[in-house]
Amino acid sequence: MxxxxxxxxxxxxxxxxxxxxxxxxxxxxxxxxxxxxxxxxxxxxxxxxxxxEGNILVSDKPAGPELELARLSVRCWRDLADAVEGFEYDPKGGLVVAGSAAALDGLRATASGQRERGVTATEVRPDELHEHEPHLADDLAGGMYYPEDAQVQPxxxxxxxxxxxxxxxxxxxxxxxxxxxxxxxxxxxxxxxxxxxxxxxxxxxxxxxxxxxxxxxxxxxxxxLPRRGFVLVTEPLPPGVVRHKVYAAEYVSDVASDDASLQSSPVIESTAAGPVLLGSSRERVGFNRTLSVPALRRIAAHAVRLFPVLAGADVLRAYRGFRPYCPDxxxxxxxxxxxxxxxxxxxxxxxxxxxxxxxxxxxxxxxxxxxxxxxxxxxxxxxxx
Amino acid sequence: MSDTFDFDGRAVPFEPGQTVGAALIADGVRSWRTTRGRARPRGIFCGIGVCFDCLVTVDGAPNRRACLVPATTDLPVRSQEGTGHDDLDV
The missing domain is CATH 3.50.50.60 (FAD/NAD(P)-binding domain)
Known part of the structure; x- marks a missing residue:
């Protein structure tokens, strides 16, 4: 029946x-x-x-189909935030930083292709980085600012x-x-x-x-298939400590990598409630939920490398999830x-x-x-x- | 005569093994921080280290859970406003 x-x-x-x-x-x-x-x-x-973490990014997508979808999504999220309130939509902009001249060259090449597709990407000289992020480490090679990047509470x-x-x-x-x-x-x-x-x-x-x-x-x-990632959550910090979505140029190549072992590159953003979220790690370990101390340690160390001030911030907790990835x-x-x-x-x-x-x-x-x-x-x- | 710790400039007595939160409650102190958004008073809520409501500044370090930190004579305790991290504001 x-x-x-x-x-x-x-x-x-x-x-x-x-x-x-x-x-x-x-x-x-x-x-x-x-x-x-x-x-x-x-x-x-x-x-x-x-x-x-709730990222709406054009910055991390090189020119290609996913960038086109992301550009449309930036506009759609803007419409959704107007039509439906209450999910902490924040068009805060993204700042991608390079630790070396080689990484900066990579950023420039990516940005060049993105600009041809209509993305706004503004290079930030090393001496200008602190105007965007006052607490950023002072030995970085430069960065790229993407005003269209935004954030929501997912x-x-x-x-x-x-x-x-x-x-x-x-x-x-x-x-x-x-x-x-x-x-x-x-x-x-x-x-x-x-x-x-x-x-x-x-x-x-x-x-x-x-x-x-x-x-x-x-x-x-x-x-x-699942690709595991951890996020660390700090104690609430004043709103100005981390202002944008900030991540390292290496993040883009980590995402595209086919390596199954632990990869980690810093991705840092504050939340409306005050805690700062620290990512990211990528591992192909099935649906294994075991807390990985090596992954958490690397995330924390990378975050402190970009924002030395975070060395004095307590971590309240960590969470993990499984990104749904396809082979391509x-x-x-x-x-x-x-x-x-x-x-x-x-x-x-x-x-x-x-x-x-x-x-x-x-x-x-x-x-x-x-x-x-x-x-x-x-x-x-x-x-x- | 029990030991005491300094709380905002006055002596609060405690028994050996007692937490800062327990000693404050026993001394009649109900709140020792204010919230970040609306400056509302907060003190002990869960009392077992889970809820992060009883945050307090201990020996200069903000956001200690009063319900977990053992009281000692040499660690001054300060009530806390907001994040307790005004030093990071720019």
């Missing part, structure tokens, strides 16, 4: 995943007039969203977007696990869940690091031609918060049959064959 999940009205779209990407998909789809139901096997922002962003989507007719069902898919002759016809079946014409896979499992339920291959380091976004009715919105690696808004926009445009604001081709799932 078929048991249907109890909802007021049957949805047209089921979004799997109540992280920031699923929330953005639900928000844009609901605002486009679609009836949306969001399900998540856990709570809102219970996965990687709740373990992130869990709050997911929650606020979902609340607003509900005000526009969406249903949000946490603690409901997808256990299978419903099929019709034409493709997917909904999902089977722990709370009953949910028939729907479209299914959005926004399951983040677990997106590969959802794809497998639908019989298609989407290779999303691009997210998986859009309709799956191998399985009509299935749409993907996962695999954003460490850029999920930043790219969430554009992802929601692109997915909603695909769901309603409209052209998106950027070329979606590089993100289509068929690239995995």
């Amino acid at each position: 078929v048991r249907l999940m109890t909802v007021d009205r049957l949805p047209e779209v089921v979004v799997i995943g109540a992280g920031v990407v699923g929330a953005a998909c639900a928000w844009y789809a609901a605002r486009a007039g679609l009836r949306v139901t969001v399900v998540d096997r856990g709570p809102v922002a219970g996965g990687t969203t709740g373990a992130g 869990a709050a962003a997911a929650a606020r977007l979902l609340r607003d989507a509900r005000a526009h007719g969406a249903a949000v069902r946490p603690n409901v696990e997808v256990t299978g898919v419903l099929r019709s002759r034409d493709g997917l016809a909904g999902v089977r869940t722990s709370a009953g079946d949910v028939p729907a014409g479209a299914v959005v896979n926004a399951a983040g690091t677990w997106g590969g499992e959802i794809a497998a339920l639908a019989g298609v291959d989407v290779p999303v 380091h691009l997210p998986v976004i859009g309709p799956d031609a191998r399985c009509p009715g299935l749409y993907h919105a996962c695999g954003h690696e460490g850029a999920g918060v930043g790219l969430a808004a554009a992802t929601g926009h692109v997915v909603a445009r695909a769901l309603t049959g409209h052209p998106p604001g950027t070329d979606p081709t590089p993100f289509l799932p068929e690239r995995f064959g």
